[in-house]
Amino acid sequence: MIWLGLLGLFFMGLQAEEPEVAEAVEEDFQAYMSSLDSMINVWHVRPKMESLVLDSINERAEQLIEELPDSVYIARLAAISSPMQFPFNSRVKSYIKLYTQRRRDQVETMLGLSHFYFPVFEEALDAAGLPHELKYLPVIESALNPRALSRAGASGLWQFMYYTGKRYGLEVDSYVDERRDPVQASRAAVAFLSDLYDIYGDWQLVIAAYNCGPGNVNKAIRRSGGKRDFWEIYYRLPRETRGYVPAFIAATYTFTYAREHGLQARPINLPVATDTIMVTQPLHFEQVAAVLQLPLENLRELNPQYRRDLVPAKTKAYPLRLSFEQSSAFAGVEDSIYAHRRLQYFPDNQLAAPVAVTAHPVVAPSGSAAIHYTVKSGDVVGLIAEWFNVRASDLRYWNNINRNIIRVGQKLVVYVPKAQEAHYRSVAQQHGSRQLAASGAAHATAAPEVDGAYIYYTVRSGDNLWTIARQFPGVSNDDIMRWNNISDARKLKPGQRLKIKSDN
Numbered sequence: 066m067i068w069l070g071l072l073g074l075f076f077m078g079l080q081a082e083e084p085e086v087a088e089a090v091e092e093d094f095q096a097y098m099s100s101l102d103s104m105i106n107v108w109h110v111r112p113k114m115e116s117l118v119l120d121s122i123n124e125r126a127e128q129l130i131e132e133l134p135d136s137v138y139i140a141r142l143a144a145i146s147s148p149m150q151f152p153f154n155s156r157v158k159s160y161i162k163l164y165t166q167r168r169r170d171q172v173e174t175m176l177g178l179s180h181f182y183f184p185v186f187e188e189a190l191d192a193a194g195l196p197h198e199l200k201y202l203p204v205i206e207s208a209l210n211p212r213a214l215s216r217a218g219a220s221g222l223w224q225f226m227y228y229t230g231k232r233y234g235l236e237v238d239s240y241v242d243e244r245r246d247p248v249q250a251s252r253a254a255v256a257f258l259s260d261l262y263d264i265y266g267d268w269q270l271v272i273a274a275y276n277c278g279p280g281n282v283n284k285a286i287r288r289s290g291g292k293r294d295f296w297e298i299y300y301r302l303p304r305e306t307r308g309y310v311p312a313f314i315a316a317t318y319t320f321t322y323a324r325e326h327g328l329q330a331r332p333i334n335l336p337v338a339t340d341t342i343m344v345t346q347p348l349h350f351e352q353v354a355a356v357l358q359l360p361l362e363n364l365r366e367l368n369p370q371y372r373r374d375l376v377p378a379k380t381k382a383y384p385l386r387l388s389f390e391q392s393s394a395f396a397g398v399e400d401s402i403y404a405h406r407r408l409q410y411f412p413d414n415q416l417a418a419p420v421a422v423t424a425h426p427v428v429a430p431s432g433s434a435a436i437h438y439t440v441k442s443g444d445v446v447g448l449i450a451e452w453f454n455v456r457a458s459d460l461r462y463w464n465n466i467n468r469n470i471i472r473v474g475q476k477l478v479v480y481v482p483k484a485q486e487a488h489y490r491s492v493a494q495q496h497g498s499r500q501l502a503a504s505g506a507a508h509a510t511a512a513p514e515v516d517g518a519y520i521y522y523t524v525r526s527g528d529n530l531w532t533i534a535r536q537f538p539g540v541s542n543d544d545i546m547r548w549n550n551i552s553d554a555r556k557l558k559p560g561q562r563l564k565i566k567s568d569n
Contacts (some may be wrong), residue, residue, distance in 0.1 A: 141322055142314070147198045149268045151314050152296075160308070160315030165326040171208065176323055176330035178209040180337075182222065182247060189251040193259055196268070202254070202275065204316040205309065211245045211369040216462050221245040221369075223254040233257055240377040240416070246370035248384075269295035269310050277306040281539075288541055303539070304456065335366060340392035343382040346403060349410040350374040353385070356402045357394055377416055434486040438493045440475040443525075447536030452492055453479045469520075469537060519548075519564040530554045537565050 135153065138161060142151040164172050186200035206224040207213035219226050221244035227237060233253035235243040243249040261271040264279060273295055274282040285301035292298055295310050319326070350364045351374065365374070367386040376383045387395060395402065429435065438449065446469045450457040460466065464477045471477070481489040522533060530542040530551075546554060549563050 138318070141325075142318055145198070145317065145321055147196055149196050149198050151317060153314075154296075154311075156308070156311040157314045157318075160312045161318055164315055164319040165328065169328060172319060172323070172328055173331045174333075175204060175209050176320070176328060177333040178335070179204075179320065180330060181333065181335040182209055185247045186251050189248075189255045193255045195255060195258060195262075198317050199258060201313060201316040201320060202272070204320070205312045206276075211247060221250050222247055223250045225250060225253065229257065240373055240375065241370055241383070242372055243370050249370070265293070267293060267295075272310050272313055273302060273306050276309045277303045281306070284539070288543070301541075305458065334363070336388035338389040339367065339386050340389050341384045341386050342392055342395050344376045344378045344385050345382045346378055347411050347414070347416055348376040348378065348385070348403065352402050352405045352407075352410060353395070356398055356405050357391060359391065375410070375416070379416065430480050432483050433480040434483045434489075436479045436481055436486070436489050436493050438477045438479060438496070440471050440473055440477060441496070442473050444471065444473075445469070445536050446471060449477065449479075449496075452496055453481055453489055455479060455481070519566060522563045522565055524557055524559055524561040524563060528559070529557060533563065540565060 135158070138158065139153045142153055145151055182203070183200050186203065187197050190197055190199055203209055203222040203224075206219075207222045209222065211222050213222070213224065214220050215224060217226070220230075220242060223244070225233075225235060225244040230237055230244045230250075230253065233256050235246075235249060235253050237244060243253075258271060258275060261274050261279065262268070265271050265274065265282070270282055270293065281303055282298075285298040286293055288301045289298045299307055319328070323329075350361055350368075350371070353359065353364060354361045361374070364385075364387075365371075367388075368376075376385055385395075436453065438453075440449075446457050446460055446466060449471075450460045453460075457469075460477070460479065461469070463480060464475075479489070479493075520537070524533070530545050534540045534542050534545055542554065545551070545563060545565065548566060551557070
């Protein structure tokens, strides 16, 4: 009977996808793969590892990769002892294969890192009575890299945005960024997750809200008629969030059954046992490194929250994490460390003036070519993204576009696959010269006008509510009908002006 129930759940989750739906899911999946590649950082991996050993590991791993029947995945997920539910469907399977087959090297690196970071996460989760499986969130958030910085500005293992971090008590200033402190960020993440569970009472919705914010989840619930199941509101969530829960389920599976897939933890440079020294006066990492004869990078790895290699302990004490042996040595020569070249590092006992933090430049996707396009009258972000087969969110990020507002003459950069550079240069030329006007007039749109809380859009020949709504992220057909008192979507007319809320 149990197996019949499991198979029933499997077939419910593995229904055939419409072609355009499958394409959208694949886009979400590819976006996550790119994100994983950018988040994982091999500075943790022991540099002296011989390439011959790595080759041997990779060769053995390739031999162990095999296609498993879906029933095996279903049974294994059901066997995980947790108050959380781990359903199986085609999306979850895609991410399991990503971790266990296509990104084995990255996973083995993260397995090594997990020996250092998971005890920190588990302690914080256990103290709050939350499921220990939530420790896998940083796997999909940051690939267990405390220095990870997203293109949206989220930082650290748990990927806190600035204001969310501040709201949960994390210190973020010119010298300290506790979003990158494994201990402090874990405590803040646990508090945030607890608050989200109080709102939703469902761990899959909690995980989705952790990624995109409760506002977006609430909006998806409203637009689905009040449904409170992640899979029923899936397509009403931001695209970046749709793969988040499947990726979490897959990460939980992969770390639980790593041995069954021949995955082994890679050695890392982080010590097994550490201790914390409370620093009571300003201290530079170079003072510690010189007196204790430590590599400077060793201090940075254990203390990623300090942005300028110094502990700004003037009005309060700050922690400095060291290996157990190093902390004992520090205690024995503490006065000498503070006194070492003190006037050079802290003249008049003052902290050095902070260096201006510059904006992080846009990082071009690997294997891409830059195409430049000049905005013409009638262009909108959604259509330009469609022409070049990129996500509208990426187009906005690459060009610092706010609220989908672009102007005629504005030069945009679009990153496309290197192998298809010639094709997309042709696309840019065609749309730039408007040589497609005769055949593409039905799809052209007027540039939206912005007036207060609304953007005004002029309907063109060939438009319908669906094609208009897809140009404005977060907007649905029903929204447009409600804002414009439209009762019959078929009566849309060219020249009609529609108002779209500019902040959804």
